[in-house]
Amino acid sequence: MYTLAEENYLKAIFKLSQITENVSTNQIAAELATKASSVTDMLRKLAEKLLINYTRYQGVSLTQTGEKVAINIIRRHRLWEYFLVEKLHFKWDEVHDMAEEMEHISSNELIDRLDEFMGFPSRDPHGDPIPDSKGNFKKNDLKPISAVGVNTCGIISGVKDHSTAFLQYLEKHELTIGKKITIKEIITYDNAVILQMENKDIQISRDVAINLLIAL
Amino acid sequence: MYTLAEENYLKAIFKLSQITENVSTNQIAAELATKASSVTDMLRKLAEKLLINYTRYQGVSLTQTGEKVAINIIRRHRLWEYFLVEKLHFKWDEVHDMAEEMEHISSNELIDRLDEFMGFPSRDPHGDPIPDSKGNFKKNDLKPISAVGVNTCGIISGVKDHSTAFLQYLEKHELTIGKKITIKEIITYDNAVILQMENKDIQISRDVAINLLIAL
DNA sequence: TTGTATTTTTAGACGAGTCTAAAAAAAATA
């Protein structure tokens, strides 16, 4: 249906669209680790196929079709991540690259059966919502720890930064999904946060607090 | 590691090597539904990478490395087929094209865990042996029905023809893997075979008898 | 053994996707 490159561009544009209305050529180039000139070429092609709205120098947005395709790729990615962690017992910091390949397996029937096989999970191992087969998925209602006040209680439920380094840091300090925490104190000097978890106090930096999401 | 095209060529050459010692350019072209000139180009590349032994006009054979790679692709293909049938409940005639895509997912760790997850199956849904993680697999000890005599007893255990049409024919007549049969009679006129299965007599043509394999 | 048919290889081209270098447009600044 769509080439590997096309799918990756759509996914990148979708991701960037969550942050900015109109996505720029340079943003896409950075996201895909490629050159702006390559991006321009591909944008012309995607526009021709009616997957994006594109006028020269004006940035791009996804069309309805383009968004549907992008969400489907995200669905596939997250279901495979869930499979790798829940069924094959990989750790949450090991699955990204594999899922990056697997998300391009084209059969929707396959992905729907995989979904059913796993009991229609609603979130992937990093707490990101998994779109259903029609493309519906909940807006993320999770809050970064840095955005809530002292004495707030919550359950660790997701991450903003998906890097291996960050996930391994969390793993090491047992700051994993499902853990219940309370914000005890915010250090005014450097915005570090002291959490209570299972009757232990843990200090995390502002960087960590920004990237660790909780459900209230 | 290897490109999609390279992997497909290695797989094709391996398959053809089972029949003929030295595989010809035209055979490969037919197997991959491509042109002889394209094959020649690729053969030069594979030879440069020491995956095949190739001298102009002489046909090719796999090197040890090439064979190892080919067997690994077959392992991945067959394990994914097993997964699709056993876990996702696809029918045996539906899985080939999906597995054709999935066999190119590169992680060996993934495939080893998948193998373990499914309990180290020894044969795929079509009765073909699945190589283990070291590349060992049993030579197929199955015999076509056309090659055994009257009164032979056996269990349907594999197919030579993997086409959807043939698999659907077998499915329709319940000639599926695991069924116990006895060869009752071979019609001398057209070499049709009459089988007994579960106290019913079934007549199959010579074509079917050639492509349906049994374990004695 | 010579001539014909077949197979295989070479030569040159193309599309997809990428790159560098340079030009054009837009944004930022003086």
Add this chain to the structure above:
DNA sequence: TATTTTTTTTAGACTCGTCTAAAAATACAA
């Protein structure tokens, strides 16, 4: 507003894998 800086696009080239058409090598037959 004019100038500089940044962003984006164009132009031209490269690799990968494919193709067609033509040439070369091999196999087959008389």
